[in-house]
Amino acid sequence: MTSNNSILTPGTVDIRSIKSTDTIPLRHSVLWPHAPASYVCLPEDEEGAHLGAFVPGTVSPVCIISMFVESLPHVEVPRADDSDTIKAVRFRKFACDPTYQGQGIGTLLLQHVFLMAKAELLADVVWCDARLSSASWYEKRGMRPFGEKFWKGSIEYVRMRIDV
Structure with a gap:
């Protein structure tokens, strides 16, 4: 992990909606x-919400x-009151420029996703397919693995989730 050693102060990261093409x-x-x-374009990109962090x-x-x-x-888990199923939001294609890794920008963006999923999309859970090499990073941010590990090409993955 590389860092440019700059210190980000509160308010210096601007998180905002972007077009799907801006993520490519x-x-x-x-x-x-x-x-x-x-290869990184998703058929459902136009139906998603895309966020970018700017410094x-x-x-x-x-x-x-x-x-x-x-x-x-694979599993639809009923809510505690059994009146409905869990509403879930999945995040995909989460990436941070290596120059800015290790400065908390990814954490801020992920926390923003958790808040947005809960407040705007009324989600109960947020989940993703995480590269196994990144699973501990997600666990430190409150997510936990579920299901079996699997492969996409030569990269091993595990599903991660957090209740929001």
């Missing part, structure tokens, strides 16, 4: 740099994430 450069360069850029002096987001209303896979 970071998705590609961070997540799948050896695949064609089209002073940047015109492009330094961290991005995409959110989709999508049920938990």
Whole structure:
């Protein structure tokens, strides 16, 4: 993990909605740099909400994430009162420019997703497919693994969730 050692003060990270096309450069360069850029485009991108984190002096987001209303896979778990099923929000294609990693920007963006999922989308749970190499990072932010591990190409994944 690389850091440019700058100290971010409260209010210096601007999180805002962006177009799905604005996520492609970071998705590609961070997540799948050896695949064609089209590999990181999702058929459902136009139905999702896309967020970018900006820091002073940047015109492009330094961290991005995409959110989709999508049920938990394989299991629909009833709420405690059994009156309905859990409403879930899935985030995908979460990437931070390596220059800005380790400064808390990704944590701020993920916390923003949790709050937005609860307050605006009325979600009960937020989940993702996490690279196994990143699972401990998500656990430190309150998420927990569920289900079996699986592979996408040569990368091992585990599903992670948090109740919001």
